[in-house]
Amino acid sequence: MDTESTYSEYSHYSRGSRGSHRHSERSRERHSKTRSKDSSSRSEKAVTINAPPAEPLLGDQSTIQGEETQDDNWGETTTAVTGTSEHSLSQEDIVRITKDLEDSVGLGCRRYLALSVGIVLGLLVFITPLAFLVLPHLLWPERVKPCGTACEGLFISVAFKLLILLLATWALFLRPSRASMPRIFVFRALLALLVLLLVVSYWLFYGVRILDSQDENYQGIVQYAVSLVDALLFIHYLAIVLLELRQLQPCFSICVLRSTDGEIRHYNLGHLSIQRAAIAILEHYYKDFPVHNPALLTAAKSRAAKHLAGLKVYNVDGPGNNATAGQSRAMIAAAARRRDTSHNELYYEEADHERRVRKRKARLVVAVEEAFTHVRRMQEEELKKPPGEVMDPREAAQAIFPSMARALQKYLRTTRQQHLHSMESIQKHLAFCITNNMSPKAFLESYLTAGPTLQYGRERWMAGQWTLVSEASVTSNLRDGTVFTLKCIDFSLVITAKSIPYIKLSEEFIDPKSHKFVLRLQSETSV
Amino acid sequence: MSQTFHIPGQPITAYVQRIEIKKLREGSNLILGFSIGGGIDQDPGQNPFSEDKTDKGIYVTRVTPGGPAEDAGLIMGDKIMQVNGWDMTMVTHDQARKKLTKKSEDVVRLLVTRKSLEDAVRKSM
Numbered sequence: 333m334d335t336e337s338t339y340s341e342y343s344h345y346s347r348g349s350r351g352s353h354r355h356s357e358r359s360r361e362r363h364s365k366t367r368s369k370d371s372s373s374r375s376e377k378a379v380t381i382n383a384p385p386a387e388p389l390l391g392d393q394s395t396i397q398g399e400e401t402q403d404d405n406w407g408e409t410t411t412a413v414t415g416t417s418e419h420s421l422s423q424e425d426i427v428r429i430t431k432d433l434e435d436s437v438g439l440g441c442r443r444y445l446a447l448s449v450g451i452v453l454g455l456l457v458f459i460t461p462l463a464f465l466v467l468p469h470l471l472w473p474e475r476v477k478p479c480g481t482a483c484e485g486l487f488i489s490v491a492f493k494l495l496i497l498l499l500a501t502w503a504l505f506l507r508p509s510r511a512s513m514p515r516i517f518v519f520r521a522l523l524a525l526l527v528l529l530l531v532v533s534y535w536l537f538y539g540v541r542i543l544d545s546q547d548e549n550y551q552g553i554v555q556y557a558v559s560l561v562d563a564l565l566f567i568h569y570l571a572i573v574l575l576e577l578r579q580l581q582p583c584f585s586i587c588v589l590r591s592t593d594g595e596i597r598h599y600n601l602g603h604l605s606i607q608r609a610a611i612a613i614l615e616h617y618y619k620d621f622p623v624h625n626p627a628l629l630t631a632a633k634s635r636a637a638k639h640l641a642g643l644k645v646y647n648v649d650g651p652g653n654n655a656t657a658g659q660s661r662a663m664i665a666a667a668a669r670r671r672d673t674s675h676n677e678l679y680y681e682e683a684d685h686e687r688r689v690r691k692r693k694a695r696l697v698v699a700v701e702e703a704f705t706h707v708r709r710m711q712e713e714e715l716k717k718p719p720g721e722v723m724d725p726r727e728a729a730q731a732i733f734p735s736m737a738r739a740l741q742k743y744l745r746t747t748r749q750q751h752l753h754s755m756e757s758i759q760k761h762l763a764f765c766i767t768n769n770m771s772p773k774a775f776l777e778s779y780l781t782a783g784p785t786l787q788y789g790r791e792r793w794m795a796g797q798w799t800l801v802s803e804a805s806v807t808s809n810l811r812d813g814t815v816f817t818l819k820c821i822d823f824s825l826v827i828t829a830k831s832i833p834y835i836k837l838s839e840e841f842i843d844p845k846s847h848k849f850v851l852r853l854q855s856e857t858s859v
Numbered sequence: 860m861s862q863t864f865h866i867p868g869q870p871i872t873a874y875v876q877r878i879e880i881k882k883l884r885e886g887s888n889l890i891l892g893f894s895i896g897g898g899i900d901q902d903p904g905q906n907p908f909s910e911d912k913t914d915k916g917i918y919v920t921r922v923t924p925g926g927p928a929e930d931a932g933l934i935m936g937d938k939i940m941q942v943n944g945w946d947m948t949m950v951t952h953d954q955a956r957k958k959l960t961k962k963s964e965d966v967v968r969l970l971v972t973r974k975s976l977e978d979a980v981r982k983s984m
Contacts, residue, residue: 855952859960
């Protein structure tokens, strides 16, 4: 019941205000003109982070607490929060809604809008200096004063600076974007605004001072165009510093904790906004954290259920209203006093499991080693062997796979990894190992330990399902003590930021001649 | 006074016992029949007999059984404070040896101290 109320709160706000959130996003996009080039052909690895609006989340928590105290009398006393009973949804509905939003028109429109704004701005930037140079020749060609070598020098410099600007823009901005963030990328928006301002002011001055008065001094016009290109190059330098260099120096130590099995990793990040930090952390998550295996958590859940199942609470004082808090306290006290032998079961169960895994592993290692002895690389001299005997890696893998299949299947079942590996993937891996002359141990390594999520098939990645949950605005900077959560479908990553301590280093000088030693004496003399 | 943790520069007070040893002639040598260890040029931490491991005094490390030192009452572990009037608390190992093995002297008069002396004096008080 608890979970139901939690999810229904989420869905209520997501359904109600997400539409309005999207609308406001779109209108904001029109005025802000981001340069984020989210290309339409983004790879499946792109991460969509959808953040529910910040303020309702705080209201979320208070109403959830209200739900917990009414837990036992849920049916009788549905109070002010009637929204839950009408909009109670289950987990599948949540997933469906998120998937719908991804395919919805609004999101695609936002992406294309950003892309088109970027293209327009880029074209504007590159055409403006050329337009400045060409327009006098088009509009008043007879009055333009020809200028000699100085102008030619300036033409060459304009050409090369534009070329450098083109290459630099391609290097910095025209990269396939690796993630899509919920809010706008503030620095990019600022830079786009700055560029637009610069270009517009240059056009303004050009229109007033040169077009209106039909200036004849062509060298002045060329120098004007050169100054614009210089200013654009400096804005590009600013872009490099803001977008790339600022976050390189680490100043926060981030602790990432997975909620289901407690895996912890620590990373160092620099000055980033919360959404950019989330993307950096997710990139590390995919390569560092072992794959999330829900099959390993069922034992803990069954134990937890057994703890609560043994006790039943009876209310002997009649229907009292303040019984709920007292009841839960009584349950906790009774559970503490009860002589619980579940720790014994856990100990023996774990020892048993350990032994079983080791036995299966031994059988598996022997089977694989034997299988690998049956196949070897064909030597050059044996080219005249009949074609029936010569095999390519895939066929060789299929030939030796049956001898180890059973042992491998049993081992995977014991360590609860069987859903992570399909027959096809195992055979493909075997062919890969045979091609690269790997030993049986190298082949087995990926099955003995759980690897990072990227090692497994695409359906495990769930790259489109991440939600950033944060109390502070996601475009605000990371600070000491920032806490936010990245929720996936089955689990969440809780992220805490701590600033790296300020290190005060002092110096001590040791004279190399000061290294002198004496022997320790202990003589005994007889007299 | 016990010698635990003597502060350098402060006078040492101790209960001492006078021991007079007559040297025994063995061949061309005059021997006393015990061995010494310690000294200000030695490592005080390796002295097994001292209570204070920073004490750099001269200690009796061995007493040959049946020798003149044993007859005179010298016990292993005694700290030698004076030899014939010469101070032994701040000397090097070699200086101590020289003071003990002067060929011109037949008798050495030692002032030695040990922990049991202090306990005995305190008990009798």
